[in-house]
Amino acid sequence: MHRPQDIARQAPESGSPLTDQSLGKVREQAERQHILSVLQQTDGNRIQAAKILGVSRKTLWKKLKHLGVSWPSGSPGGGSE
Secondary structure (H helix, E strand, C coil), X not given: CCCHHHHHXXXXXXXXXXXXXCHHHHHHHHHHHHHHHHHHHCCCXXXXXXXXXXXXXXXXXXXXXXXXXXXXXXXXXXXXX
């Protein structure tokens, strides 16, 4: 098992791609990717996607809006991949 000080010594130099992203940004990107993946699996069915994701349809809608995602990805004003 690594001690925190050992990990700190192994950390990448500042300015690398890993140090330029906050935990919040990484989480948002992962959440966005997962939501898009589920929407693709459900052929865009937001009700079914919300059930798979374990959230309400309204929560999914809010998350899509917050993340700048429109579905289908080609719709106007959309933030797709």
